[in-house]
Amino acid sequence: MSVVSMLTPGISMNSFEATAHVVTQLEVQRVSYMLVGALSSNAYGIPRATKDADIVVSFDSIGVVEFAKSLGVGFKLDRQMRMETITNSIRNIITYTPTNFDIELFRLSQDEHHKERFQRRQRRWLEEIKREAWIPSAEDVVIQKLRWKRRKDLDDAENILAVRAKKLDWDYLNHWTMIHNTNDLLKQLRDECPNLDVLDEE
Structure with a gap:
């Protein structure tokens, strides 16, 4: 194109x-x-x-x-x-x-x-x-959103986790969120996600 x-x-x-x-x-x-x-x-x-x-x-x-x-x-x-x-x-x-x-x-x-x-x-x-x-990448969007920590950024990150959880590189996500001290926040958002089996469409 x-x-x-x-x-x-x-x-x-x-x-x-x-x-x-x-x-x-x-x-x-x-x-x-x-x-x-x-x-x-x-x-x-x-x-x-x-x-x-x-x-x-x-x-x-x-x-x-x-x-x-x-x-x-x-x-x-x-x-x-x-x-x-x-x-x-x-x-x-x-x-x-x-x-x-x-x-x-x-x-x-x-x-x-x-x-x-x-x-x-x-x-x-x-x-x-x-x-x-x-x-x-989707992972890098989540990582950066967790660094910002504003409510709208956390909502964006949670939406990506809900929609794409099964396709995300969790080793990569955990690596950078450990460095940024946001891994607990990542785990919290994942736990708060709705039924991932329903939302993970792709």
């Missing part, structure tokens, strides 16, 4: 079309990336609404300012850099102004799991943006 967007910059898009346009431009510019956040957990669990899109990027020959300019009309870069405290990733926000939708770009950091999940990323069809894109 072609990665070339059928959308023309400058023509009004909805928020997910704007996200698809950003993904297309990342691939055109040959920037390595993966979609994270709700869009990645929705691919493996029970979909929920989201008010933004999160993307881990590894810029090489192009910088964030140049990349933002390549997106065209309607995309505004906040040049103030922020630090994400768990993985020490630098974050920039690009806002698609017609819908006031934030697309957050997180730089690939030197955090060991951050690097590992980037290497393990998978290409999958994402229904919201109507195209294939790179996302973390």
Whole structure:
């Protein structure tokens, strides 16, 4: 399937079309990336609404300012850099102004799991943006959600455990959650899951 967007910059898009346009431009510019956040957990669990899109990027020959300019009309870069405290990733926000939708770009950091999940990323069809894109593995989504520990992240992690429990690499999950001191939380969420035999569909 072609990665070339059928959308023309400058023509009004909805928020997910704007996200698809950003993904297309990342691939055109040959920037390595993966979609994270709700869009990645929705691919493996029970979909929920989201008010933004999160993307881990590894810029090489192009910088964030140049990349933002390549997106065209309607995309505004906040040049103030922020630090994400768990993985020490630098974050920039690009806002698609017609819908006031934030697309957050997180730089690939030197955090060991951050690097590992980037290497393990998978290409999958994402229904919201109507195209294939790179996302973390289901295990890596769960591991990162447990690090955040916000209620919505724990709900996402539990949904993935419920839907995909039989297909998950539990040795890998236990390895990283032991390192992050979140293994007890993983066990708790698994115990709280509904009937896995019913929900594990794939």
